Amino acid sequence: MDAVVAAIRLRPIERSEIDSESVPAVDIDPEKNQVIVSRERSFTLNNVFAANATTDEIYCSVVDRVVDKVTSGYTACVMAYGQTGSGKTYTMGTKVKAPTPGIVQKALGKIFASTGDYEIHVSFLEVYKEEVLDLLAAEKKKMHLVDFKPVGLTLAKTATIESALFEMEKGLMNRHVGATNANLHSSRSHAIFTIHFSKQTEDGYCHSKLYLVDLAGSESVSEMCGDIRKEGVMINKGLLQLGNVMSALSSAEHIPYRNSALTTVLKETLSPQNYVVLLACISPLERDLAMTVNTLQFASRVSSIKGNPEAGLLIKQRMPISTPFKMPITNPFKMPPHFMKGVNTTIATPESYGKIKRPALRPLNKTFDSPRTPRVQQKKPVNWPTSTPFLSGKPLFDPTPIPKKDVCRPVKRRSSSEWDNLDISSSTVLETTSQMKIQSEVNQTGFIQSAENETWLRSLISDVIRQELKSHTFMSQTGVPDGPSPPKQLRRSVRLSKTREEIPSSFQHGDNTAIVSSPNETIRKTGLEMSKSQPREESPSSFQLGDNTAIVSSPNETIRKTGLEMSKSQPVRKSLRLSMRCSHKSKLMLEETIKPVRRSIRLSETSRPWHIVESPCNKSIIEKQQYMNVSKQSKKAARLSERLSILPKATPESAQSRVNNFVLNILQSGNIKKLQSLPTIGPKTATIINNHRIVHGPIGSFKDLSNVRGLSANFLKRFLWANNIILEDDLDDSS
């Protein structure tokens, strides 16, 4: 006996369908076990049942032997699969007050007729919108899945077929049912009715299960809307994952049970160690052809799965199933014992878990918290050097870690007046290496070192640094000296750009001093002139001290003034610092107001040579952006025209062939909705074309439309005319 069996059941055409325009398109050849679709394509399976076959026949042929196996200790699953309205519920009998007995009724009849010494419990759950709901619980609630099993599932103990059927009917009342286009009483959830067998053996309890599954119908959601559509999407998702699990079972890959609630719940039964019967229900109508072919393909895939249930234990040793059933039934109202007799018991619920006394937890690792074990040896303190060759008496780094709060403390903003009073001359800013550097630079200028000069120099530097700091904290953020405090929530990028502002570049001392200019301008002052066609880094730095001192110029230029000549290549900041040192009066005035410029723009400008006077560098930001946009657009336009020039010039022939290809493409690969976008194609024609493509393959040319069954004789002519199609032959003739 095969462990995995797939059977096809064709639904008969209903009376209401005979009158409608629907055409039957599926035939069964019982002798060859073949399903013939649209008289063209055939599927051969082991078990094929025609429209006149009864449920009893199907039960006896494929289900009965599986029920026998379950009563002997195996787990099995019988599930009905197919599109909506194809007869799944009818076949399974999972309908309230089913007119004819289905597989469930027949299986229960067989089980209770046999004289097995096992206890029987039934459970009933549904998977609705990817949620697992207990249909037998007094209150319908979502169940959690732990280890692929729903926690707190109600198990109803049943001793007779009547009580079992009563439980099923009770659950069916709670099942989600709705009306769809195809079925007025469509099942909107996957229903899983499970019969649990438990038997006491010498070694303990063992149990097996029979899963009877009425799947929700696969459906096309494109024509649905609202809640029905959402349900349809979830139903299709579950079915898709079921298909993936079945494919994985046949190809021995990793089985993706966890991808949907349906496959998670069925994990226990959908394995090669168990018996599986798939009852694939199909509709006879032509309009359902696409779904019918899908179902037949799925059934063929399932029938190819090779199971091996003999390898499993005949009677599986599990945790005794009776344990939860023997739990004391609470009787809070002190009911007489005979009232409590028929009360169903359930498996321990999460609430009852909480009452179980757990053993006190002990630490697993003794060495961790035990007072007897020594603590982890502390690291030896680092012996920091007390002196260095450079700074005697002071360690190079302070070994004591800096407290965090000091690091995080926000820097206090100083007011303008505070900056004026700040004594930077005694600050440590000028200490150490930078001081040495400055000293060497000063030496190069021929500056005479004396105590007086040094005091003067310090005061001068402190003034300049103060100005610089002040300008950086106030001017760079507000753009106005001593203006209101800067807005707090500046964008970081803007703030960054401003802190790296162009250094105030022109200083005036009295009438005859011009110091360091910005890269964008030409300075003319007291006979000192600099032309600036150089990159920003090579900022010229010119200084005039009194009548006879001009110091530091950029490498590319030479400044001659009163016989003093120097050539240096320095960055802007450095040149500024030098200028500060060389001016001999204390107060420096800022001539140039710093404009806040976006960093990105400034960066882009750095690569431009300064001599481009008309470049956007000298314009306002808006002008710059306009300039850049225009240049971008013109570049884009140039590129586009270049590309277009390569293209061949449009001719009526090429335009016509483009239209032809466009329409043909939709005919070949467009879905039903897309097909309907073409003139003369309505829902019915679209379905006919779609079904034709499923059965006969893609449409090669427009002329193939005349071979599509179900389309009128002059359809091709109308279609071509309405879609402005001129066939190539006709084009040739006309030319």
Ligand SMILES: Nc1ncnc2c1ncn2[C@@H]1O[C@H](COP(=O)(O)OP(=O)(O)OP(=O)(O)O)[C@@H](O)[C@H]1O
């Ligand atoms: N073999 C059959 N013989 C007679 N009537 C049938 C048969 N199969 C289905 N029907 C009828 O077809 C209709 C739809 O069947 P059913 O409700 O079982 O479809 P379904 O596949 O379960 O649909 P859904 O997935 O929407 O629940 C019902 O009215 C049912 O009585």
